[in-house]
Amino acid sequence: MLEIRDLHIKFHNREREAVSGVSLTIHDGEILGLVGESGSGKSVTAMSVAGLLPRKQCSYSGAIYLDGAELLHIDRKELRKKQGKAIGVVFQEPMNAMDPLMTIGKQVEEVLRIHTTCSREERKRLALEALAAVDLPDPEDIYGKYPHELSGGMLQRAMIAAAIVIRPKLLLLDEPTTALDVTIQAQILELLKRLNKESGISMLFISHNLNVVRKLCSRVAVMQRGVLVEEGDVETVFHHPQHPYTQHLIAAIPRRERKENRHGTK
Numbered sequence: 618m619l620e621i622r623d624l625h626i627k628f629h630n631r632e633r634e635a636v637s638g639v640s641l642t643i644h645d646g647e648i649l650g651l652v653g654e655s656g657s658g659k660s661v662t663a664m665s666v667a668g669l670l671p672r673k674q675c676s677y678s679g680a681i682y683l684d685g686a687e688l689l690h691i692d693r694k695e696l697r698k699k700q701g702k703a704i705g706v707v708f709q710e711p712m713n714a715m716d717p718l719m720t721i722g723k724q725v726e727e728v729l730r731i732h733t734t735c736s737r738e739e740r741k742r743l744a745l746e747a748l749a750a751v752d753l754p755d756p757e758d759i760y761g762k763y764p765h766e767l768s769g770g771m772l773q774r775a776m777i778a779a780a781i782v783i784r785p786k787l788l789l790l791d792e793p794t795t796a797l798d799v800t801i802q803a804q805i806l807e808l809l810k811r812l813n814k815e816s817g818i819s820m821l822f823i824s825h826n827l828n829v830v831r832k833l834c835s836r837v838a839v840m841q842r843g844v845l846v847e848e849g850d851v852e853t854v855f856h857h858p859q860h861p862y863t864q865h866l867i868a869a870i871p872r873r874e875r876k877e878n879r880h881g882t883k
């Protein structure tokens with residue numbers, strides 16, 4: 618469904634490429650984990666897929682295919698149209714991604730307003746449905762609330778609702794649980810798992826934490842300094858890491874957490 622082919626991104630104001638020849642495939646219905654140290658190029662890779670790359674500030678080459686349609690080189694307007702409907706995006710800090718002056722309901726509806734011809738009533742119905750789908754209690758109540766009235770975990774659920782309301786094929790999650798405490802993080806992981814199972818939506822899940830990736834993803838790719846150094850089935854990579862950097866990442870996980878069963882998120 619998504620194929621990144623030999624992606625190179627170099628920002629004009631940097632010596633080194635941020636992404637140096639990354640090739641990556643996400644299959645239909647798959648949750649792919651992307652891990653790597655800070656600055657390794659995870660977010661820039663995701664931004665390229667999401668159409669959020671500041672094109673003027675960098676040179677780029679390669680190709681990104683979403684169900685056969687190339688996204689990296691198409692013009693901005695076309696990209697917005699295609700990407701907005703097909704790809705949902707969730708970032709680490711929901712507070713920064715939201716408009717503080719706009720109700721949750723309106724923000725969830727925004728993508729429908731831009732990309733569909735749904736009536737006002739229809740938009741509200743779909744927004745309430747999405748808020749319910751992410752297990753927010755009392756969607757009617759949440760709909761009229763402002764971001765500052767919600768907890769971090771609830772806000773992140775609302776962000777996920779906004780990302781899935783248009784029923785995209787692919788969800789890009791850039792460290793969506795990093796800012797949350799462990800219990801809330803586990804709940805969000807369960808939610809993502811369920812959404813994936815129920816709707817078959819594919820996901821790219823970016824995280825620093827290989828252990829979190831292990832709880833959610835079937836496959837994982839490891840990045841270091843703009844390069845993919847390892848890729849494979851998550852359990853295989855976890856138990857038999859080939860690359861020294863992956864070995865180092867795994868060694869950094871506390872022993873207690875390492876032993877946890879991969880389905881032990883409950």
Ligand SMILES: Nc1ncnc2c1ncn2[C@@H]1O[C@H](COP(=O)(O)OP(=O)(O)OP(=O)(O)O)[C@@H](O)[C@H]1O
Pocket residue numbers: 628630631635653654655656657658659660661662671674825
């Ligand atoms: N707009 C930009 N202009 C210049 N350099 C940038 C820009 N955005 C990212 N970079 C650089 O690209 C490289 C990759 O950054 P990226 O944000 O993808 O890393 P990351 O793997 O997501 O790190 P983190 O785990 O900290 O989020 C870094 O060296 C970063 O400084």
Ligand SMILES: [Mg+2]
Pocket residue numbers: 659660661791
């Ligand atoms: Mg990042």
